[in-house]
Amino acid sequence: MRKPYWIASIALTLCYVGPCLAQSADSAPNKPATGMSSASADNSKMNARDRSDAASTPQTQNNNAADRKLLAKVRHAIVNDKSLSMMAHNVKIMVRSGAVTLRGPVNSEAEKAGVENVAKQVAGVSNIDNQLDIKTK
Numbered sequence: 001m002r003k004p005y006w007i008a009s010i011a012l013t014l015c016y017v018g019p020c021l022a023q024s025a026d027s028a029p030n031k032p033a034t035g036m037s038s039a040s041a042d043n044s045k046m047n048a049r050d051r052s053d054a055a056s057t058p059q060t061q062n063n064n065a066a067d068r069k070l071l072a073k074v075r076h077a078i079v080n081d082k083s084l085s086m087m088a089h090n091v092k093i094m095v096r097s098g099a100v101t102l103r104g105p106v107n108s109e110a111e112k113a114g115v116e117n118v119a120k121q122v123a124g125v126s127n128i129d130n131q132l133d134i135k136t137k
Contacts, residue, residue, distance in 0.1 A: 066124075067096060068095075070125065071095040077119065078091070078119065098124055099129065100129070102131060104133065109134060116132075
């Protein structure tokens, strides 16, 4: 006697979906997946800091030609420094009237100083506000 088609479909579906359902039921809601860091990904403090009117953000960047050119020079110098990590290459750079603000995570205190030193060497930089953060594990 042949089984109805729908029973075979349900059985086949449970073979594929069943292990996934069992795994998600066993996982704790706040438990990180295997291989992921247990550090919190919450960056609310940084977001609150950046919401302040006093904080310099890429959205408040001047759009005059001199500031854009200086920003491009600083970015080029940082990206071309191969001693810096990819994280350091991706820091936020804001320029206002020759004053450079650096923001974002870097791997170490030495890398933080390295990014600042590279930016200082660019012609036209009047001063640097180094707000780089050291990445925590």
